[in-house]
Amino acid sequence: MSKLSSFSLRGRKALVAIKDERDASIVRRQFERLGIDSTAWAPGQAIDFAPDVTLIDDELLPLEAPMQRRFVGRCPIIALLGTETPSRLKLVFDLDPASFLVKPLRSAGIYAAVVMAFERSERTNDLKQQILKLEQRLRSRRIVLAAVLQVMHSHALAEPAAFALIRRAAMEQRKTIEELSAEIAAKGIPPRATG
Amino acid sequence: MTKPSVPVGIICSQSGPYQAMGREILKSAMMAVDEINNQAEFDFSIAAHIRDPRGIISEYHTVCDDLIRNVGVEHIIGCYTSASRKQVLPIVERTDRLLWYPARYEGFECSDNVIYVGASPNHNVLPLVRYALDNLSREIFCVGSNYVWTWETNRVTRELVSASEGHILAERLLELGESAVGHIVDEIIRRKPPIVFNTLVGSSSYDFIRAFRAAAEAANLDIPMLSCSLCEPELAIVGPASAGCITSSAYFESIQLSENRSFVARWKARYGDDSSPSVDGQSAYVAVYLLARALQRAGTTDIGEVRRAAAGYRYNSPQGPVWIDGSNNHCVLTPRLAVSNARGQFDIFWEADAPVKPDPYLTQLDVAASPFRETSRGGTSPNAPHLRVVK
Numbered sequence: 001m002s003k004l005s006s007f008s009l010r011g012r013k014a015l016v017a018i019k020d021e022r023d024a025s026i027v028r029r030q031f032e033r034l035g036i037d038s039t040a041w042a043p044g045q046a047i048d049f050a051p052d053v054t055l056i057d058d059e060l061l062p063l064e065a066p067m068q069r070r071f072v073g074r075c076p077i078i079a080l081l082g083t084e085t086p087s088r089l090k091l092v093f094d095l096d097p098a099s100f101l102v103k104p105l106r107s108a109g110i111y112a113a114v115v116m117a118f119e120r121s122e123r124t125n126d127l128k129q130q131i132l133k134l135e136q137r138l139r140s141r142r143i144v145l146a147a148v149l150q151v152m153h154s155h156a157l158a159e160p161a162a163f164a165l166i167r168r169a170a171m172e173q174r175k176t177i178e179e180l181s182a183e184i185a186a187k188g189i190p191p192r193a194t195g
Numbered sequence: 196m197t198k199p200s201v202p203v204g205i206i207c208s209q210s211g212p213y214q215a216m217g218r219e220i221l222k223s224a225m226m227a228v229d230e231i232n233n234q235a236e237f238d239f240s241i242a243a244h245i246r247d248p249r250g251i252i253s254e255y256h257t258v259c260d261d262l263i264r265n266v267g268v269e270h271i272i273g274c275y276t277s278a279s280r281k282q283v284l285p286i287v288e289r290t291d292r293l294l295w296y297p298a299r300y301e302g303f304e305c306s307d308n309v310i311y312v313g314a315s316p317n318h319n320v321l322p323l324v325r326y327a328l329d330n331l332s333r334e335i336f337c338v339g340s341n342y343v344w345t346w347e348t349n350r351v352t353r354e355l356v357s358a359s360e361g362h363i364l365a366e367r368l369l370e371l372g373e374s375a376v377g378h379i380v381d382e383i384i385r386r387k388p389p390i391v392f393n394t395l396v397g398s399s400s401y402d403f404i405r406a407f408r409a410a411a412e413a414a415n416l417d418i419p420m421l422s423c424s425l426c427e428p429e430l431a432i433v434g435p436a437s438a439g440c441i442t443s444s445a446y447f448e449s450i451q452l453s454e455n456r457s458f459v460a461r462w463k464a465r466y467g468d469d470s471s472p473s474v475d476g477q478s479a480y481v482a483v484y485l486l487a488r489a490l491q492r493a494g495t496t497d498i499g500e501v502r503r504a505a506a507g508y509r510y511n512s513p514q515g516p517v518w519i520d521g522s523n524n525h526c527v528l529t530p531r532l533a534v535s536n537a538r539g540q541f542d543i544f545w546e547a548d549a550p551v552k553p554d555p556y557l558t559q560l561d562v563a564a565s566p567f568r569e570t571s572r573g574g575t576s577p578n579a580p581h582l583r584v585v586k
Binding site: 007008009010029030032033034035106107108111 | 284288304306307560
């Protein structure tokens, strides 16, 4: 199967909410050059597709109705800034934008903003996954600790040796340390001491 | 009756590290200006206002500002490196002027105030690297000038090489105008890469080619060298060491088209039998003609009208038919590959079947595809013997 260049945006779908027609036409033309399919959107309109990226004009903020906020968090957002006042920026932060452009728009900068939005979004998602995994591991630490204490008592071992025993048993049984620890803690069955 | 005159700015460096190319651009542009001024087809004449930024980047801004503010030009032809174009871009955009940029460049730009007459990256880098990967090796040693042209060319090369499961063996960069090439040549001779890709520009490139060829010969090595920029006047500057370089370009003096034969004859009559037009020079010549014909069709110098008149208008230029793609202001042209010979010319061995649409953002790039499977002329294929001359 053919592989697209990582910097190629061909075939991506964009939702474009821009108030000023001149800015909107610059985005349309640049997206056409980049191979991005764009759909104009005004807050309140129904969306019948899942966009890969959304461009939203700060003049349309705040988005208050639940329907208007439906896409927030589902795809990277590029904010279009008309003013740099803190009050406006605060509204923009609510969207958690992955990238931004400053109005009036020119063709230069749009490609970089879109690529940066995708890259930022991917990196943020990777970070979220990593955090989720670490949180799960943190939660299971309590169970692992309980299992280690049980093995220390049942086998009269010091803590490092008890943990090593659980780890070896988990490897032999093709389970994670957390899974085996949960079994030990629940059933009170100590691991087989092999090797 | 005297024809009305249209002032046109010409910006090209006549000194500095890429003075040779600046001179070629000026020579070709002035040849076109003189031809146009003597043709009844045009109901105006072009008054060329030449400025020399001397290869100093900040000077491009100064001379462009002078042309717009003091001469009142609406159209400017020139700039060679991307760094120089980027200096001029903010002024032409702010004052709504049109820059006709003749050089091939790395892409990823699309200003409404620039007409990009030279090759886009899909015209030059892609065919060259794909040819190398299909026919020579999947391991490439890159050496180039430390600026955006090399950075982006290397990035595209890396993507294509990675997709072919090959390797970039090294990326060595030299500052523009740097002549200390010995350490890179030594490394190449020591590592014996199957291909060297040279994206050095100007004097650095000439110094490198001479030193590299001499060292390779002394070590009894035959390492092919690739280039996206080498042209006939540079072959003459480099001398015998320039032979055997595989080069990608839209223009070679050896193109067998009647328009080119006539162009070369006029060129030699004007500049001497021992001189040769170059790709960037020919492109400047094309730019002047595209501008003049757009001015004639538009009947005004207004840049919006001229841009519209230029879009889609086919011109049978020395390099073959070319026209501006109105959707991105870049030129539709025919990519070619050639190898330099001992006579200071290029033997063309591949060209696309038809003019190719510019793809400045490489949105159509499919890193796994090969142009030799799709658009070759005369049956060149990945498995065919390489360096087949197109008759």
